[in-house]
Amino acid sequence: MAESNLAFLNRLEGDSRKQQQAFIQNIASRLGRLNEGGIPEHPLKGAPDFWTSYELDYEERILRFMDNWRAAGGFTERLATYDELPVVIARTLRELGAQSLIRQNQPELAQLEFERILPELQHTVWSADKPQQALVAASQADAGIAIADYAVAYTGSVVMTSSKDKGRSVTLLPNIFIAIVPAERLKTR
Amino acid sequence: MSKPQGSSVKQRSETALKDEFLIDAVKFTTEKLKNGKLAATAEHGNWEEWRERGKLIRAHTIAHLDFYLNQFIENARAQGVHVHFAPEAKDAARIAVEIAKHHQAKSVVKSKSMVSEEVHINEAFEELGIESVESDLGEYIIQLANEPPSHIIIPAIHKNRYQIAELLSKEAGQTLPPETKVLAGFARQKLRDKFLEADIGLTGCNFGIAESGSVVIFENEGNARMVSTVPKTQITLMGMERLIPTWDDLEVMATLLPRSATGQKLTVYMSGITGPRRQSDGDGPEEMHIIIVDNGRSLQLGDPDFQELLNCIRCGACLNACPVYRHIGGHSYPGTYSGPIGAVLTPALNKNSGEWEDVANASSLCGACYEACPVKIPLHDMLVYLRNRKVEDGHTATGEKMAMKGFKVLMSSYKLYSKAVKMGQVGQKLLVRNGVIKSQLGPLKGWTAYRHIPALPTRSFREQWKALSTEVEASMPSMSSETKTRLEQMVLNRKKGGHE
Ligand code: SF4
Numbered sequence: 001m002a003e004s005n006l007a008f009l010n011r012l013e014g015d016s017r018k019q020q021q022a023f024i025q026n027i028a029s030r031l032g033r034l035n036e037g038g039i040p041e042h043p044l045k046g047a048p049d050f051w052t053s054y055e056l057d058y059e060e061r062i063l064r065f066m067d068n069w070r071a072a073g074g075f076t077e078r079l080a081t082y083d084e085l086p087v088v089i090a091r092t093l094r095e096l097g098a099q100s101l102i103r104q105n106q107p108e109l110a111q112l113e114f115e116r117i118l119p120e121l122q123h124t125v126w127s128a129d130k131p132q133q134a135l136v137a138a139s140q141a142d143a144g145i146a147i148a149d150y151a152v153a154y155t156g157s158v159v160m161t162s163s164k165d166k167g168r169s170v171t172l173l174p175n176i177f178i179a180i181v182p183a184e185r186l187k188t189r
Numbered sequence: 190m191s192k193p194q195g196s197s198v199k200q201r202s203e204t205a206l207k208d209e210f211l212i213d214a215v216k217f218t219t220e221k222l223k224n225g226k227l228a229a230t231a232e233h234g235n236w237e238e239w240r241e242r243g244k245l246i247r248a249h250t251i252a253h254l255d256f257y258l259n260q261f262i263e264n265a266r267a268q269g270v271h272v273h274f275a276p277e278a279k280d281a282a283r284i285a286v287e288i289a290k291h292h293q294a295k296s297v298v299k300s301k302s303m304v305s306e307e308v309h310i311n312e313a314f315e316e317l318g319i320e321s322v323e324s325d326l327g328e329y330i331i332q333l334a335n336e337p338p339s340h341i342i343i344p345a346i347h348k349n350r351y352q353i354a355e356l357l358s359k360e361a362g363q364t365l366p367p368e369t370k371v372l373a374g375f376a377r378q379k380l381r382d383k384f385l386e387a388d389i390g391l392t393g394c395n396f397g398i399a400e401s402g403s404v405v406i407f408e409n410e411g412n413a414r415m416v417s418t419v420p421k422t423q424i425t426l427m428g429m430e431r432l433i434p435t436w437d438d439l440e441v442m443a444t445l446l447p448r449s450a451t452g453q454k455l456t457v458y459m460s461g462i463t464g465p466r467r468q469s470d471g472d473g474p475e476e477m478h479i480i481i482v483d484n485g486r487s488l489q490l491g492d493p494d495f496q497e498l499l500n501c502i503r504c505g506a507c508l509n510a511c512p513v514y515r516h517i518g519g520h521s522y523p524g525t526y527s528g529p530i531g532a533v534l535t536p537a538l539n540k541n542s543g544e545w546e547d548v549a550n551a552s553s554l555c556g557a558c559y560e561a562c563p564v565k566i567p568l569h570d571m572l573v574y575l576r577n578r579k580v581e582d583g584h585t586a587t588g589e590k591m592a593m594k595g596f597k598v599l600m601s602s603y604k605l606y607s608k609a610v611k612m613g614q615v616g617q618k619l620l621v622r623n624g625v626i627k628s629q630l631g632p633l634k635g636w637t638a639y640r641h642i643p644a645l646p647t648r649s650f651r652e653q654w655k656a657l658s659t660e661v662e663a664s665m666p667s668m669s670s671e672t673k674t675r676l677e678q679m680v681l682n683r684k685k686g687g688h689e
Contacts, residue, residue: 008291009476012271012284019274020262023483026276027429028255030490040253044245046437047444048238068454128471135419135472139385155455164469168418172411189440 056188061153065186068156082108086117089145089178093118096176098142102126102134105165106147108180114145126167138169143176151181154189198551202517214349215339215518219509222343225452226506226561233448243445244565246438247500250399250430254490254499257399257432258481264402265479268464275308275482282313284480285391285424289319292422294388298380300406300413301325302393303341303503304426304482306525307538310391321391322383324412326376333360339519339527342450342505347518380412390416390474394427395502396442397479400435403463404479407446407456414460423465423474429481430499436461442502445563449504485538494574495537500564501530507558507568513551523548529558529568536575549575613645 003011028035046052056064066076077088089112093101100122103109115123124137138144146166150159158179162168171177205211230236250257262272275281281304289297297314299305299321311332314321323332327344331337333356338344345353354367357375365371392413396405404425406413417423433442447453466473489495508514508528519527524535532548549572558568579585585593599606620628625641636642668676 003291005291009271012273012287016271016273019276020259020272023274023276023429023481024255024259026483026487027258027490030487031252031255032491033255038256040249040256042249042434044242044249045435047440048235048242050235050238072453072457126471128469131471138472139381157455157459162470162473164471167471168414169472172414172418 051189054188056153058183061186061188062183064153065151065156065181068153070156072156074156085180086112086114089114090117092178093121093143093176096143098176100124100141101143101145102138102141102170102174103145104147104167104170108147109145126165126170128164128167134167135169138167138173141174143178144170144172144174145178145180146171148179148181148185151179151186152189153186198517198521198523198547201521202551205517205521210349210352211347211518212516214347216515218340218343218346219515222451222505223509223561226449226509227452229448229452229454233444233454239441239444240563240565242441243502243563244500246433246441247502247564248497250432250434250438251490251496251499254430254432257434258429261397261399261402261432262481264400265397265464266402268402269477270402270464271476271478273478273480275480275484278308278482278484281308281426281480281482281484282310284478285310285426286313286317286319288422288424288478289314289389290317292388294319294422296320296322296383296387297389297391298322298324298383298387298416298420299328299391300393300408300416301328301344302391302426303338303525304393304428305391306338307484308426308482310426322380322387324380324384324410324416325408326373326410326412329376329380330356333357337520337525340505340508341503341526341528341530347520384415384419387420389422389424390418390420391424391426392416394425394431394479395446396439397427397432398434398436398439398461399432401463403461405439406460406462407443407458408460409451409453409457411458414458417460417462417474418472421474422476422478424478424480426480426482428486429483430486446502446504449502449506449561449563485540488540489537495533495571497566498533498537498571500566501534502564503530504563506561506563507566510557510561512553512555512557517551522551529572530566533568533571533575549579607649607651610645610649614647617644 025035062078066078069076075092079085079088098121101114101118102124103114103126105126110125114121122141124134124141126138127134146160148158149161151157152159158181160166160168160171160179171179233239265272273284275284297319299311301323305311311321311323323329325344327346328338330345330348330353331339334345334348340346348356350367350369350372353372354365357372358365360379361375365375392404392406394404395407397403398405404427406417408414417425433439443455443459447456462473462477465477466475486499489498505528507530508519511529514528519531522528522531522535524531524539526534529552532551535548552569552572554569554572556569559565559570562568599609617626620626620630621644624644626633626644627637627641629637633642
C-alpha cells in the first residue's frame with residue numbers, strides 16, 4: 001500500500017532530525033568548536049547608522065515614491081481624497097481594456113463599489129474559503145486590486161503581506177495590478 | 190548538456206574567442222550591467238560603508254554558521270517547513286526526487302537557482318520521466334538550447350535575440366520575429382500554462398533569515414513568486430551558507446545585491462516566505478520543503494585562505510568586471526559557476542585543485558573582481574592561493590616545471606646568470622627590430638603572439654651599477670648619525686629574524 005502523506009512526512013522528518021546533529025557538528029568542528037557555539041553577539045546588525053537615521057519628509061516621500069515607481073515602468077496618480085478613487089480606477093481599467101477584475105477582501109475596497117461603477121466587468125473578491133476557485137479567477141482576471149500594507153519611497157516598492165483576506169495571487173497573476181497606497185503608510189526606506 | 194568543446198579552459202576559450210556572436214553578446218550585456226551598477230552605487234552614495242557592513246554581516250554569519258543554521262532550522266520547522274540535509278549534491282537530488290515521486294508529480298516548475306544547477310536537479314527529474322520546466326526566461330532559453338547557464342544572473346547572456354528567436358520559433362512551431370517583446374510574450378504565455386499545471390514548484394533562495402526561518406527570493410519576472418504560490422508543494426534548495434541573522438540585515442543585502450547585480454534599486458519582486466500556506470490562507474503551497482546543501486561548502490570553513498568565499502551573495506558583479514570573463518564568456522569555465530567567483534568556487538567545492546586544472550590561471554589578477562564585489566571577497570588573492578596549492582600538489586605542467594627549475598638554477602648563480610644574459614644579448618641580434626622582438630619562433634610564440642618582447646639592453650643593470658653607484662653616492666646628502674644607527678639596528682634586527 002502506498003505510504004500516506006503523513007507517514008511519508010514523518011519518515012522524512014525522522015531522517016532529517018537524525019542528520020541534523022552530524023551536519024551542524026561538522027560545521028562547528030570545521031570552525032574549530034567542539035559543539036555549536038552559544039548565542040553570538042551581533043553588534044553590527046542591519047544598516048549603518050547614517051542610514052537608519054535617514055528620513056524624508058511627507059511630501060518628499062510621496063514625490064520620491066512616484067518617481068521611482070515610474071522609473072521602474074509603472075504608472076502613478078496622486079489623489080487628494082478617497083472619493084476620487086472610483087473614478088480614476090474605472091477610467092484606468094477602461095483605458096486598459098480590462099474585462100475582469102479580482103480584488104482583495106479588504107473593507108476599504110468593498111466601499112469603493114467596483115461592481116456598481118464598472119458593471120461591464122466580471123468581478124471576483126478573493127476568498128480563502130474556495131482556494132482553487134480563487135486561484136483560477138486570479139489567473140484569468142485582467143486586473144487585480146489591493147491596498148498596500150506599506151510602500152517604500154526610496155526604492156519605489158509596495159509591500160504586500162498575505163493572509164486569509166489577501167491572496168498573493170491577486171497581486172501576482174493578473175496582467176494589470178493596481179495598488180492603492182494610503183499616504184500615511186508610505187515609509188522612507 | 191552541450192557545452193563548448195575542449196577539456197581545458199584554454200581550449201574552450203579558443204573556441205569561444207572564434208564565436209563573434211558570443212563575444213558581442215557577452216560584451217554588450219556585461220558592459221550594460223557594469224555601468225548600471227556604477228550608476229546605481231554612485232547615486233546611492235556611501236558605497237564603501239555599505240560594502241564594509243555587508244562584508245561584516247556575512248563574515249559574522251559564516252563565523253557562527255552552526256548557531257545560525259540551527260536557529261534557522263528550528264524557526265522554519267516551527268512554521269511548518271520540512272527541512273532536509275544534503276551533505277552532497279546527489280543527496281539533494283535524491284531528496285527532491287523522493288518528494289516528487291511520493292506526490293506522483295508529473296511536472297515540476299522551477300525558478301532560477303544556481304544550486305539546482307550544481308546538483309543537476311533537472312537531469313534527476315528527467316530520469317524519472319518528470320517534466321522539469323525552467324520558468325525564468327533566460328533559464329528557459331538555455332534549457333531549450335540544452336546548455337548550462339553562462340552567467341550567474343543572466344544565464345543566456347551568450348545568446349543574441351536572433352538565436353533566441355530561432356529557439357523559441359522551434360518551440361512555437363512558427364517563425365517568431367527577433368523582437369524582444371514578442372519573444373518574451375510568447376515565452377510568458379507558454380510558461381504561464383506550465384505554472385497552472387505543475388505539481389511541484391522548485392525555487393532557490395537568496396537569503397535565509399535565521400531569526401524567523403524565512404526564505405527570501407529576489408527576482409524580476411515574478412516567476413519565482415508564482416513557483417512559490419501556485420503549485421501545492423514547494424521545494425527550496427538552499428546552499429547552507431545563504432543565511433543572515435535578522436530581517437534588519439536583509440536591508441543591507443537588499444541594498445547591495447540588486448544594485449551590484451543589475452543596477453536596480455530593488456528587484457521587481459522580493460518575496461519573503463515564512464512557511465507554507467497557513468490554514469486560513471487561500472494560496473501558497475500546502476507543503477514546503479527546504480533542502481540545505483553542503484556539497485563542499487563546509488570544506489572552506491576554518492580555512493583562512495578560503496572561508497570568505499562563503500560570504501558571496503551571487504550577484505555576478507565580479508563576472509561583469511572581469512576582463513577575462515568578458516572575452517571568453519561563461520562556458521569556457523568548468524563547472525556550474527563562471528567568472529572570477531567560479532574560478533575559485535569550482536575547485537574549492539570540489540576538493541581537488543588538480544582536477545580543475547587551469548581554471549585558476551584564467552585571470553590576470555588585476556583585482557577588478559574585488560573592486561566590484563559588494564562584500565569585498567579578495568578573489569584575486571584566492572586565485573593566487575589556488576595556484577600555489579596546485580603547484581604544491583604537483584599539478585604543474587611539465588614545461589612550466591622545467592622552466593621554473595631552469596629559472597632557479599640561473600637565478601642562484603651570478604656567473605651563470607651573467608653568461609645567460611651575454612648569450613641573450615648576442616643571440617637576440619637576429620630577432621630584434623626597432624628595439625623589440627616580434628618573432629613567433631618556437632617557445633617565443635606563447636608571448637609574442639599577443640605582445641612584443643623588449644630587447645635586452647646592450648649593458649645590463651649590474652654592468653652599469655659600478656658607475657651608477659658612484660654617481661648616486663656623490664649626489665646623496667650625508668646621513669645623520671642618528672639615522673645611520675637606526676638603519677644599522679634595523680638590519681641587525683632583520684638578521685635575527687625580525688623578532689627583537
Ligand atoms: S564574489 Fe562578490 S562580486 Fe562575485 S558573485 Fe560573489 S558577491 Fe558578487
